[in-house]
Amino acid sequence: MTGFDVVVGGRTTVALDVVEFELRPAGGGELPAWEPGAHIDVVAGAGIVRQYSLCGDPADRTSYRIAVLRQPGGRGGSTWLHERLHEGDRVVISGPRNRFPLETGARSVFIAGGIGITPLLTMIRRVAADGADWSLHYGGRTRASMAYAEALRSVDASRVHLLPFDECGLIDLAAALDEAGPEARVYCCGPEPLITAAEAECARRGLRLHTERFTPRQSGSLVDSSFTVRIASTGAQLVVPPGRTIVDVLIEAGVDVLTSCEEGTCGTCETAVLGGVPDHRDSVLSEEEQAAGDRILPCVSRSHTAELVLDL
Structure with a gap:
């Protein structure tokens, strides 16, 4: 990962176990531009790289804002940020990248679960500023755990449906989408069960759904077999055996390929x-x-054919 240093300008608790970090360029000046839906990679100690959605103001080039949910049962990234990163500390980031872009449409329906609200927050502010039609259906464990709830209500309380699980149960996706209309754009971010359910409901209705995952999509057992990767620029042929990834084999052979999550969730290693x-x-x-078959995430994906030719 090629990154650059930022300094923590401040940290604020925005919900139970959720801290917002303000990140400013360590050397002053401006940060790279971004649009709603973008995320950055953050090196969270000991080389752990995690992806966090930007939830500040895209017009403010002097700082980025990310909100981090502490997940004690995770792999340590969020705990490190919560416990070790304080005002004045430096941290390495890269990006921003956007695999979850906001599109214009007759209507936007936003569905958020927990910390999945972070990329949607900036989208909502954008569509509201544009005078577009939108609604938000936002679920969380409890009201206290739902970050930015009041900030969202201040945009337009009549369009914001706060649905804490201990009061309302699961988000009623059918009800949320009943008034969407065939031209609506639906944006969903949150736990995997919510995204999977939204995919099924939107598919049933023929609605266009945009999602972003920061954990791998659930899948059944997959059988690995050996195949060959050919590097287009050199003609080199590399065997990828069962149990090893394309990225592993490329890096071992000295082929330059950018990686980050190595779970197929961030898009850093996308290759033609x-x-x-x-x-x-x-x-x-x-x-x-x-x-379309014209691109691949080589950190997790493999080949159906004996040979795969990559634009490297």
Whole structure:
């Protein structure tokens, strides 16, 4: 990961176990531009890289804002940020990248679960400023755990439906989408069960759904077999055996490839495919993008054909 230093300008508790970090360029000046839906990679100690959505103001080039949910049962990234990162500390980030762009449409329906509200917050502020039609259906464990609830209500309380689980149960996706209309754009971010349910409901209705995952999509058991990767620029042929990833083999052979999450969720390693049929196992590419077969996430995906030609 190629990154740059930022300094923590401040940290604020915005909900139970959720801290917002303000990040400013360590050397002054401006940060790279971004649009709603973008995320950055953060090196959270000992080389752990995690992705966090930007939830500040895209017009403010002097700082980024991310909100981090502490997850004690996770792999340590969020705990490190909560316990070790304080005002004045430096941290390495990269990006921003956007695999979850906001599109214009007749109506936008936003569905958030827990910390999944972070990329949607900036989207909502954008569509509200544009005078577009929108609604938000936001679930969380309790009201105290739901970050930015009051900030969202201040945008337009009549369009914001706060649905804490201990009071309302699960989000009623059918009700949320009943008034969407066939031209609506639906945006969903949150736990995997919520995204999976939203995918099924939108597919049933023929609605266009945009999602972002920061954990791998659930899948059944997959059988790995050996295949060959050919590097288009050099003609080099590399065997990818069962139990090893394309990225592992590329890096071992000295091929330059950027990686971050190594779970197929961030899109950093996305690579063009010039030949062969990818076996997609990522959680980034849409069904249409996967069906096109012209790109692959080599950190997790494999090949249906004996050879895969990569534009490297």
